[in-house]
Amino acid sequence: MRLPRLHRRITRALPLTPALVLLLLFLAGPIAYCVYIAFTDLQLTGQAHSSFVGFDNFRRAFRDDAFLNAVWLTLVFTVLSSLVGQNTLGLALAALMKRASKPVRTVTGGVVITAWVLPEVVAGFLLYAFFRREGTLNAILERLHLPAQNWLFTLPVLAVSFANVWRGTAFSMLVYSAALDEIPSEITEAAEVDGAGGWRRMWHITLPMIRRSIGTNLMLNTLQTLSVFGLIWVMTRGGPGDKSQTLPLFMYEQAFQNSMIGYGTAVALLLLLVGSLFSVVYLRLLRTEV
Amino acid sequence: MPRERASRRLAADAGLIAVALAFALPLAWVLLSSVDAHPDLKVKVPDGFTFGNFDAVLTPDIVYTPLLNSLILCGGATALTVVCAALAAYPLSRFRSRLNRPFLLTILFATSLPITAIMVPVYALFVRVNLIDTLQGTFFFFAASQLPFAIWLMKNFMDGVPKELEEAAWTDGASSFQSLVRIVLPLMGPGLAVVTVFSFVMMWGNFFVPFMLLLTPDQMPASVSINEFFGNRGMVAYGQLAAFSVIYSTPVILLYVLVARRLGGGFALGGAVKG
Numbered sequence: 001m002r003l004p005r006l007h008r009r010i011t012r013a014l015p016l017t018p019a020l021v022l023l024l025l026f027l028a029g030p031i032a033y034c035v036y037i038a039f040t041d042l043q044l045t046g047q048a049h050s051s052f053v054g055f056d057n058f059r060r061a062f063r064d065d066a067f068l069n070a071v072w073l074t075l076v077f078t079v080l081s082s083l084v085g086q087n088t089l090g091l092a093l094a095a096l097m098k099r100a101s102k103p104v105r106t107v108t109g110g111v112v113i114t115a116w117v118l119p120e121v122v123a124g125f126l127l128y129a130f131f132r133r134e135g136t137l138n139a140i141l142e143r144l145h146l147p148a149q150n151w152l153f154t155l156p157v158l159a160v161s162f163a164n165v166w167r168g169t170a171f172s173m174l175v176y177s178a179a180l181d182e183i184p185s186e187i188t189e190a191a192e193v194d195g196a197g198g199w200r201r202m203w204h205i206t207l208p209m210i211r212r213s214i215g216t217n218l219m220l221n222t223l224q225t226l227s228v229f230g231l232i233w234v235m236t237r238g239g240p241g242d243k244s245q246t247l248p249l250f251m252y253e254q255a256f257q258n259s260m261i262g263y264g265t266a267v268a269l270l271l272l273l274v275g276s277l278f279s280v281v282y283l284r285l286l287r288t289e290v
Numbered sequence: 291m292p293r294e295r296a297s298r299r300l301a302a303d304a305g306l307i308a309v310a311l312a313f314a315l316p317l318a319w320v321l322l323s324s325v326d327a328h329p330d331l332k333v334k335v336p337d338g339f340t341f342g343n344f345d346a347v348l349t350p351d352i353v354y355t356p357l358l359n360s361l362i363l364c365g366g367a368t369a370l371t372v373v374c375a376a377l378a379a380y381p382l383s384r385f386r387s388r389l390n391r392p393f394l395l396t397i398l399f400a401t402s403l404p405i406t407a408i409m410v411p412v413y414a415l416f417v418r419v420n421l422i423d424t425l426q427g428t429f430f431f432f433a434a435s436q437l438p439f440a441i442w443l444m445k446n447f448m449d450g451v452p453k454e455l456e457e458a459a460w461t462d463g464a465s466s467f468q469s470l471v472r473i474v475l476p477l478m479g480p481g482l483a484v485v486t487v488f489s490f491v492m493m494w495g496n497f498f499v500p501f502m503l504l505l506t507p508d509q510m511p512a513s514v515s516i517n518e519f520f521g522n523r524g525m526v527a528y529g530q531l532a533a534f535s536v537i538y539s540t541p542v543i544l545l546y547v548l549v550a551r552r553l554g555g556g557f558a559l560g561g562a563v564k565g
Contacts, residue, residue, distance in 0.1 A: 012385050012466070019378035019437060022370075026434030027400065034411035042414065093309060099302035108310040115313055117546045119495030121517050122535045126316035129528070135331045136315055166313060220402065227404035230497035234517060248406045255410045264410045271407040279402040283395060 031272070038266040044259035057266030067267065069242055070250035074226070077161055077246050082225040085165035087218060090172020094180055095202070097173075109173070116170030124234025127163035128152070131235070156236045156244035163231055168224060172217050179213035180206070212285060219282035226275055247271050323532035330528060343533035352519065353512075353537055360511035363425060363500070364493040367432035371489045372482070374433070375440035380470050382441075383448040384456075394445070400438035409502045416503060423505040432499060436489045443488070447481025448474060480549075487549045491542045512538045 038057060042050035061067045093112065097105045115123065130136050131151040138148035151159045183206065191201050207214070229248040232238065238245035238253065245253070247267060255264025315333055323329035327338030347353050382390055412431060413422065421427030455477070456469045464472070475482060497513045504510055510518075516534055523530065 009387075012381050012387075015377035015380050015467075015470075016382075019374040019441060022374060022430065022434045023400075023437060026431050027437075030408050030412040030415050033415045034408055037411060037414060089309070093306070096302045096305050099299055100306050101299055101303055104303045104306050104310075108306040108313075111310045111313045111317065113546070114317060114543060117491065117543055118539050119497075119513060119542065121495075121497045121513055121520075122320070122539050125520060125531060125535055126320055129319055129331045130316045132331050136319060136333045139332045166316065223402045223404060227406035229406050230501075230513075230517075233497075234520065251407070251410055255413070261410065261414050265414070268407045268410050271404060275402070275404040275407060276399075279399050282402055283399060286398070 034265055034269055034272065037262055038269040040262045042262040042265070044256065044261055050262065053262070057263050058270075060263065061266060061270070066242060066245075067250065070245050070247045070267075073157055073244065074246040076157055077164070077228075077244075078222055078225045080158070081161040081164035081168070082221040083218065085161065086168045086172045086221050086225075087214075089165060089169045090217070091176045091214075093169070093173045094176035095206070097177060098180055112173060113170045115166050116168065118167070120167070120230040121234055123163065123167045124231045127159070127166060127231075128235045131159045131162075152236055153240055156240065160232045160235055160244050163235060164225060164228060167231065168221065171224075172221060175213055175217045176210065179210040183209050215285040216282060219278050219285065223275055223278050223282075226271065226278075320532045320535050323529050324536045326529055326532075329532065343527075343529035344537070346527075347530050347534045347537070352515075353534060355508065356510055356512040356515035357538070359509060360494060360513070363429060363432065363511050364490055367429045367436070367493055368486060368490040370429070370433040371436045371440045372444075372486050374437060375444040375485060376470070376475060376482070378441050379444035379448050380466065380474070382445050384453065384466070394442070397438045397441050401442055405435050406498055409498055413502050422503060423509070425504075425509060428500055428503045431503065432493050432496070435499070436492060440485050440489055443485050444481070447478045447485070450481070451477045483549050487545045491545060494542050 037050070039052055039054060040050040041053045041056070093108065097109070100108075118126075132138075133148075133150040137151065141148045149155075187205060187209075188201060191205050196204070227248060228246070229252070232244060232246060232249060236244045238249040242250075248271070251264050251267040251271065254260050254267060258264075319331075319333045322333060322336055324343055325339055325341065326334075326336035327340040327342065329336075329343075381387075382394065416422040416427055421430075451474050456473055459469045459473055494511075495513060497517065500511050500514050501517075504514070507515070507518075516531075516538055519534060520531055
C-alpha cells in the first residue's frame with residue numbers, strides 16, 4: 001500500500017521538474033549568489049581572489065553620498081510617478097470612462113494602452129524627443145508664450161517621472177476599470193438618489209469598495225517603478241551628473257563603470273530587500289485568493 | 291435628469307480627450323517623423339512625404355539581423371516558458387497536496403521581485419560559469435525570469451477548465467499527460483494565448499537583460515541594437531530612428547491587439563494581472 005502511494009505522488013509531481021530546475025538554476029541560484037557576493041570585495045577586472053568583507057559594502061553605502069542621492073531620487077521617482085502619477089491618473093481615467101461615450105472611451109483606451117505596450121527603449125526615445133530643447137513640449141509652451149527650457153537638463157527627475165507615468169498608467173487604468181465594473185450599480189444609484197454628489201460618492205462609496213484593488217495596484221506599480229532602468233538610461237543615462245540616477249542606474253555604474261561588482265551587488269541586495277518587502281505586503285493583500 | 295447625465299457625459303468626454311491628446315503627442319511624433327523627409331524633434335506635418343527612412347534602415351545590419359535575433363531569442367524562450375508553465379500548472383491545478391499552497395505563494399512572491407536588481411550578480415555568475423555572451427544563457431535566464439508569472443497565470447486559467455471533462459478520459463485509461471495535452475490545453479486556448487503573448491511581449495521589449503548578458507554585436511536583439519543605433523546615429527537621423535522604432539514596435543502591438551480582441555476587450559490582461 002505504501003509504495004504505490006509514494007509512486008503515485010512522485011508521478012504526479014513529475015511535471016513540475018522542468019520548471020523547478022529552471023527556477024532553481026536561473027533564479028534562486030543568482031539570488032543566493034547575490035547574497036554571497038554582496039559580502040565580498042569582488043571586482044570586475046584582474047582580480048584572482050575576492051575575500052569576505054562582512055558588512056563593509058553596506059557600511060560604505062550608507063556613508064556614500066552618491067548612494068544616498070540615488071536612494072533619494074528613487075524615492076522621488078517612485079512617489080511622483082507611481083503613487084501620485086500612474087495611480088491617480090489611472091483611477092481618474094477609469095472613473096471617467098464609465099461615464100464617457102463609447103468612441104471616446106475606445107480611442108482613449110487605445111492610445112493609453114499603446115503607450116504601455118511599446119517596448120521600453122522606444123518609449124524612452126519618444127519621451128526624449130518630447131522633452132528635449134527642440135522638442136514638442138517646448139514648441140507648445142512657446143506657442144502659449146510660456147518659458148521653454150531643456151527639461152532633461154533642468155528637471156531630469158521630473159521628465160523621467162512623467163515618462164514613467166506616460167508608459168505605466170495603462171496598467172492602473174485596467175486594474176481600476178475592472179474594479180469599478182464590479183461595484184453593483186444599485187449601490188451608486190442609491191447614493192445618487194440620496195443626493196450624494198460625485199466627489200462624496202467617490203470618497204465614501206467607490207474608494208472604500210475598491211480598496212483592495214488600490215492596495216494591489218500600488219504594490220505592483222511600486223515594484224515595477226523600482227526596477228525601471230531602460231527608460232531612464234535612454235533619456236538621461238542618469239545625468240546630467242547624477243541628477244536622475246536612481247538605484248538601478250547607480251548599481252549599474254558601480255558594478256561596470258567603477259568595476260566594483262561586490263559593492264554594486266550590495267546595492268542590488270538592498271533593492272531586492274525593499275522589493276521583497278513590497279512583495280510580501282502584496283501577498284498579504286491577496287491572501288484570501290490563494 | 292437626462293440633461294444632467296448628458297452634460298456629465300460631455301464633461302467626461304472632454305476630460306478623456308484632453309488626456310488622450312497628451313498621450314498621443316509622443317506617438318504622433320514617431321509616426322509622422324518616420325515618413326518625414328526633414329524630421330526634427332517636434333510633432334509636425336511631414337515636410338515632404340517619404341519612405342526613405344524605412345529604406346535606409348531596412349538593411350541586414352540595422353534591422354533584419356537584430357529582429358531575427360529577437361525572434362529566435364524571445365520566441366525560443368517563450369516556447370520554453372509556456373511548455374514548463376503548462377506542465378507545472380497541471381499538478382498544481384488538479385491534485386491536492388499540502389505543498390501546493392507554499393509553492394504557489396513562493397511563485398507569486400517571485401513574480402513581483404525586481405529582476406533588474408539581480409542582473410549584476412547574474413552577470414558575475416554567468417562570467418564564472420562561462421554563460422556570458424551566449425545565446426543559451428540569455429535564453430534560459432529569460433525563460434526563468436518569466437516563468438513564475440506564467441505558472442501563476444496558467445494555473446488560474448487551468449482552474450477554469452472543469453475537472454469532470456477529464457474524469458471520463460481517466461476512466462478510459464488516459465494518463466494525466468494525455469488528458470493535459472488532448473483535453474485541458476485545447477479547452478484553454480485563449481488562456482494559453484494570453485500566457486504566450488504576454489511572455490513574448492515582455493521579452494521582446496526587455497532591454498536590461500540582453501544589455502547585460504550579451505556582448506557580441508551580431509547576437510544582439512533589437513532592444514539593444516536600437517539603443518546603439520540611437521547612440522551612434524539616431525541623435526541626428528531622427529527619421530531613421532523613428533522608422534526603426536515603428537518596425538520594432540509593430541509586432542508587439544499587433545500581438546496585443548490579437549489577444550485583446552479574442553478575449554473581448556483589452557481589459558482581460560488587466561484582470562489576469564490583478565491575480
